[in-house]
Structure formats: structure tokens, C-alpha cells
Amino acid sequence: MRWWPLGASALLALSFKALGQGAIHKCLQPDGVVLYSDQACSMAHGNLALSVSGYADYPPLLRGLAKVWHEQVQPLFGGVDLLPYLALLYGLMSLVCFFAYWRDKRFAMRGARRTPEARLHLYELLGGWPGGLVAQRLIRHKNRKLGYQLTFWSIVLLHLLTAALVLWLAHRP
Template sequence: MRLLPMGAGALWLLSARVQGQGTVHRCLQPDGVVLYSDQACSMAHSNLALSVSGYASYPPMLRGLAKLWHEQLQPLFGGIEVLPYLALLYGLMSLVCFVAYYRDKQFAMRGARRTPEARLHLYELFGGWPGGLLAQRMIRHKNRKLGYQVRFWLIVLSHLLVAAAVLWLAYWPESRLALL
């Protein structure tokens, strides 16, 4: 299928007749654009919708995710750049998580009532995992307990996978095929 503007379409129509390629269909789209194609109008419109949408270039497993992001999630932001707000959220939650680790360490040294691990994991899940990692390294808290570390690194991995998918879909769409 060839999509050409009106003037070029007339030249293509003429060359198609000369070369004997068969029937050329002149299809008028709902937005008023004229489409010259060697396919029937219904087939040409469905192929045009798929190629214009951009989802055809995605791997089959990511088409649904790309459609969800571009058609449902991204419009919710109303044209606002999301990355600075995500960075702010991660920064604030990292501070909250670091302070929670520090307080828990202080309570542990005094023998006082501790912060539940589930609450620390919740802070990490909401974006505070960088602060949690920093606290684990700086104040040496919660860095030896295997069960805690497994959950912590699963949270980190899930954040990194989601961040990679969002950045890939939102900011570098031309690199989709380069990774295949």
C-alpha cells in the first residue's frame, strides 16, 4: 500500500495505469485525506490505522502495554512532563525511607518498639528504595537479614523494570526496534 499526497497520488495513478498494475482505488478518509491504494478502501483504511498508530512496530508482547501507555495513561498527565515529578517523588520518598531506617536503628539500639518491616517495605515500594539502600550502606541497618534483603531487591527490580518500560515507551520510541 502506498500513501501519497494528492499531487503525487495522481502521478502514481498514472504510472499504475501505464505499468498495468490493475485497479487503483481512490479512498476518501473521514478526515478528508484522499488515499490512493491498490487495495480495496476497507483494507487500505485498516492497514493505514495500524501503520499510523505506531503499535505495529512494537514487538507483539509489548503492543498492549504501548497502547495502554499512549492512549490511557499518558493523556491523564495532560501534556505535563512526568519525569521531574517522578524524580521529586523518588527524592521525597527516599528521604522518608532513610529517616525510617535511621529511627528503626535508634529504636533497636535502645531496645524500644521497632518499626515494622512491612512499613519499611511499603516506603520502598512507594519509591523510597534509593533511601533504603543508602541507609543500609551508611548506617548498616537491615543489611544482613536474608528475608528482608530478598524482598528489598525484588522491590528494586520491579521499580527498575517499570522505569525502563516507561522511559522506553515515553521518551525513546524510536529505539523500540533497536533493542530487538
């Protein structure tokens, strides 16, 4: 016997029962959408808002973040392209961070009071990590201390992951 002539609703109900899901509820939503669920209609209605809002195709862990990004964060910028402003911020903070590394190296050679590592990490965290990386390579400062390097590369990774997430969210419908 062929199973597809049963119709989509009967096939869906049989597949849920085969998976051991128990009772299947057919819920007609106010907007006319029919929802089949193993939850009572009152619970399923709450979950429908997410599924028809356009966020159902996002990975489950990013749905809430996607909703906040598209509905609350992006409208704040009113269609303004943020890339030039971010480039300016990274450029300025990189200069500040490079200067702080250079100053700390100069003070270290003189035996004078040094710049605290926490402040250097703050400059990196605020977007100056490219300048810190250039300073580590050019003036060879803070490039051998393992604890410092672990924190530095953690900051770099945080920035790259955040940039990837923002670009991914910004270029999805």
C-alpha cells in the same frame, strides 16, 4: 524460471502455501488497504486495526500496553514533563525511608518497639528505595538479613524495570 515477475500478491500467496498455511484471502479494507491473510476477511479486518495503528512495530507482548500508554495515559498529563515530579517523589520518599531505617535502628539498640519490616518495604515500594539503600550502607541496618534483602532487591528491580519500560514507551513515536 525467475519467480519475482509473478508480482507481490502472487509471490505472497505462494509463500503462504509453501508454509502450509492453506487458503490465502485478499481482503480490501474500507480505507483501501489490501490485506493478505490466512484468516477470513472478517477476522483479518479486526487484526488490521492493530497493524495500521502504529503499534505493529512493538513486540507482541507490549502492543496492548503501548496502546494504553499512548492513547490513555499520556493524554492525561497534557504534555507536562513528569521527570521533575518523579524526582521530587523519589527524593521525599527516600528521606522518609531513611528516617524510618534510622528510627528502627535506634529503637533496636534500645530494645523498644520496632518498625515492622512490611512498613519499611512499603516506603521502599513507594519510591524510597534509594534512601533505604543509603541507610543500609551508612547506618548498617537491615543489610545482613537475607529475607529482607531479597524483598528489598526485588523492589529495586521492579522500579528499574518499570522506569526502563516507561522511558522506552515515552520515547517511541
